[in-house]
Amino acid sequence: MTRIAPAPLAERSGRPHPLAERLQSVPLFVIVALVLVVTVYPLVWMLLSSFKTADEFSGGVIWALPRTFSFDNFVRAWTVGKMNLYFVNSLLSVIPSLALVILMGVGAAFGLEIMRWRLKTSVSLLFLLGIMIPIQMVLLPLFTMYFRAHLLDTRWALILTYTAFGLPTTIFFLTGYFRNFAREIIEAAVVDGATIYQVFWKVVLPMVMNSVVTVALVQFFFMWNDLLVSLTFINNPDLRTIQAGLLNFAGQYGQREWGPTFASVTLAVAPTVIVYLLLNQKIMKGLTAGAVKG
Amino acid sequence: MERTLRDWRAITVFVGPALLLFVVILVVPIVWSLGYTLTEGSVIAGFHFVGLSNYVRLAQDPAFWSALWFSVKYAVLVSAGQVFFGLMLALLYSFYLKRSSVLVRTLVFLPVVLPTVAVAQLFVKLFAIAPQYGFLNSFLHAVHLDDLVQPWLGQGGSAFWVIVVMDVWKAMGLYAVLLYTGLMDIPEDTLEAARLDGAHGWKLTQFIILPLLTPVIVTSLIFSLNGTLKVFDSVLALTGGGPGTSTTPLTLYMYKTSFSYSQYGYGSTIAVALTLLCMIVSLIIIRRSREN
Amino acid sequence: MTTRTAALSALLVLGTTLAAPVTFLSVQNEDQGATKIIGELAREYQKTNPASPYTYQNAPQTDLAQKLQLLAASSSLPTVYNIDQPALLGQLYKTGQAADLEATFKKLGIYNTLNPAAVALIKRQNDGRLVTLPLELNIEGFWYNKAIFAANGLKEPRTWAELVKDAATLNAKGLQPFAASGDQKWPLTRLIGGYAARKYGYDVMDRVKAGTLKLTDPGFVEAARAVQDLGKKNYFGKGVNTVDYATAVDQFLQGKAAMIYMGSWVLSDFNDAARNKIGTQNIGLFNFPAVTGGKGSTNDWSLNTGISTAVNQKFNDADLGNWIKYVFTRYGNKALAESGMITGFTVTQTPRNLPVLTSLTQTKLKAVKNGYLWFEANFSPKATSVATDNAQLLVTGDITPQDYMSKLQDALK
DSSP states (O other): OOOOOOOOHHHHOSSOOHHHHHTTTSOHHHHHHHHHHHHHHHHHHHHHHTTOOHHHHHSSOTTOOOSSOOOHHHHHHHHTSOHHHHHHHHHHHHHHHHHHHHHHHHHHHHHHHTSOOTTHHHHHHHHHHHHTOOGGGGHHHHHHHHHHTTOTTSHHHHHHHHHHHHHHHHHHHHHHHIIIIIHHHHHHHHHTTOOHHHIIIIIIHHHHHHHHHHHHHHHHHHHHTOOHHHHHHOOOGGGOOHHHHHGGGBOTTOOBOHHHHHHHHHHHHHHHHHHHHHHHHHHHHHHHHSOOOO | OHHHHTOHHHHHHHHHHHHHHHIIIIIHHHHHHHHHTTEEEETTTEEEEOTTHHHHHHHHOHHHHHHHHHHHHHHHHHHHHHHHHHHHHHHIIIIIIGGGHHHHHHHHHGGGGSOHHHHHHHHHHHTOOSSSOOHHHHHHHHTTOGGGOOOGGGSHHHHHHHHHHHHHHHHHHHHHHHHHHHHHTSOHHHHHHHHHTTOOHHHHIIIIIHHHHHHHHHHHHHHHHHHHTTOOHHHHHHTTTOSTTTTOOHHHHHHIIIIISOOHHHHHHHHHHHHHHHHHHHHHHHHHHHHO | OOHHHHHHHHHHHHHHHHOOOEEEEESSOTTSHHHHHHHHHHHHHHHHOTTSOEEEEEOOGGGHHHHHHHHHHTTOOOSEEEOOOHHHHHHHHHTTOSOOHHHHHHHHTOGGGBOHHHHHHHHHHTTTOOOSOOOOOEEEEEEEEHHHHHHTTOOOOOBHHHHHHHHHHHHHTTOEEEEOOTTTSHHHHHHHHHHHHHHHOTTHHHHHHHTSSOTTSHHHHHHHHHHHHHHHTTTTOTTGGGOOHHHHHHHHHTTSEEEEEEEGGGHHHHTOTTTOSSOGGGEEEEOOOBOTTOOOOTTEEEEEOSSOEEEOGGGOSHHHHHHHHHHHHHHHHHHHHHHOOOOSBOOSSOOSSOOHHHHHHHHHHHTOSEEEOOTTTTSOHHHHHHHHHHHHHHHTTSSOHHHHHHHHHHHHO
8 A cells, every 4th residue: 555645734724724713812923923032032142142252241231232243252263163173073974974874774674674584573672772772881892992993083983983873763763664654565566576675775765765854853963962972082173073162162270261152152053054044945845745653 | 575575685785784883883882881880990990890789889879869860850851841842833833834834943943953062051141140140030130020030050959940941942843843744644634534523623633633643752752762861961061960969960970980980880880770761761652652 | 024024114113213293182272371382382392303293182171081081091191181180190100101200300301490399299199209290380369359458448368257257348338259160169169178278287188188187077067167158148149159260250350259269370361451350450369368276377378280281101202301301491481471370390581571460479479388289189089079069059058067078078988
């Protein structure tokens, strides 16, 4: 049975939804405005703060606008903070990890759910247990292993760790997907004489593309926000990721320069936001067309 | 058919790379770490075997129990908050805003891509009391509730809520999008049939939409708990576990024990406890979702 | 083995001995404090000795302990490194990853570049061995705003009772008596340690280490109570536990707080004209005051040598010797001339226009009779955490002085 993805709800209903009708009494504008203020105000404040001097952080009121729009903080963030570099570093470790996690994850989920072999339940269980492992559990042994393999202070240390820790959730998620929808189609293709590799490339991959977007999104969230792994395996300041780089503006006695900190944050965030805005339509389309089934 | 699906070489190609990486990077180090739990000492001073004494110590360590309690309390509240607000936003997107939801969705999603350390630094300022009032205290001051002005991050009780608020704020956009996707998948026929049966408004949500959405909600909960039980960076960057040790989760306690106190054996034992906790919680959710 | 491969490997071996790169793992940014001076001197040296390229590495302070453990475990510590745990340093010395600098400097014939007081201080902290470089020589005390003191008819207090009375006077007029960073925690325990040193004498913490004094003894409980009282009376201002370092310093430099207890490393901030709104001429320094019935003297000062910086014994060969000789015979002069930093290295050329506060600090340093280390200097990392974490609860009154000290005494075991 082929499952036809229904068109999005919102676009189908020509008339207001009953739920909407029922709740029309609640001023919609107020709710939406509240949501937007809660989300956006802190970000706007952060942007404005990146222009403030040290004085302005200790005096005045918090919602005051910066007195001048001087770029000193940005200069310091750029030269000392090296935010441009850290951003690229984050990308260079997260993107390959995402690619690997998806490729290996889809393959493994396919092998575990569709293929028939004796140990597959045990192996599935093994991966499942992986979801629950906190990274602290393996930190020291991993460090020793990477050291012996000369992988410390290289992006490989990050990529391997991110990928390995991303696999369990990816596999869990995709096996669920295969369990619910894919079996009949795949079996039909095999009966039609396709080899298993053809089935994988031509039938399975295109079919899971949408869920892949969802998985990738969640994995991106965890990898991009990693602090522990990058702090542990990277010494070289030129290879540092954004999160570790942001800890930079605190000195030996705990001095923190707030202006350059917020300028760094703004610099770190700006490219992400731009990339996100550019890709947003694509991501959302992928998401809304795909299916999230546990 | 059978032969194709039982092809050993294909199985190796599909599962092999993932399994190999998984075993090398996760399984081997876990066993290695389990070995550490039976020892005392550090990597520099060397290890010696102490049997199960680390486990005995764990059971009697009040700091461990308070960290465990913090982790559980935090994970339950934050995961519930992330999924609840995610769900509310998803309903807002699909039933109120409809096609015009793109802008709102985009903006609410924005905090998801911000580095946690950055967000924490932002929240430190928003909830500050000195040198200038942060956002909350300024607001209280402006509406003449000066009695309520307080060092939100300087007291264990309120610092806990600031962490909760921050982590819910940061991730609700992600869960909103995940759940929105689930809502889009509910066939219109089902809703129409329910409406003909007289289900409207909250009734429709409660009896039709939520049950159909359960698998997505469960997946979201697993993702969320998976992250919140292992919370580390937000706490480290926001409060450093303080004041005192009042906001120290298991992860931070483990990290400090191993790396600041050089007690790797005991630190690994705490990690084992954390792992067991994560396992129990995940297994409960997975089992319940399978039942559905 | 053929002759050719033998020659080739000989060349390779030669190549590796010739190249003597120096790496410095620091918690400071590259353009700050001692790290800046060392970096500049090392690059100068590199110009004439290209075989000794210099690299700077950075670890955030919060992450240093972990980083060192991991690096030490795989025996991959860099040439020169910051280290904030004396116990760990002791272990590293035993495993040959930290050099005996007394032997090293004597061998190089530059032992006389080290200030004897600084050397004594380091030795006291490290079981009698000189294993770290005295990159700074800091004196700690109460810095105060002369104008505020004058306007309120206050003099430098000589006893704790006078200090508390002055604070009460200021507080009654709506002025915050002390700026303190409770977020950093250590500025609070410094006060407990100072009080204890006045109560029992400058060697108090050595006696605790030896076990002849217990932290649960009445004098320590009194010290904890004295500090708690300051907190309970709000003398540290609002939300002391959320005040970060820069904020505390700014509160003082903007005239919002009358006093701040701090080490002389803070002079770089005091000398920053953009931040200092009260003027350097307007800042005074007095020592931790005497306490009733105390054995300590106000001629004893709390001293330290900045963040401990060790040299890796593994790389301590003739090449590194040359590097050390070049950098550290110039370090003291350069640090004083360029940054107004007082270091544990002798100064041969005193710059003409020394900042006023640097001169003040130098004068006080010369008058020091006995130096004592900070409260947690002899503690294990675990005990240090217990001391600092609970200090936050102490000043807010969430834990009693007795509880504070008994928890700490338990952690010492």
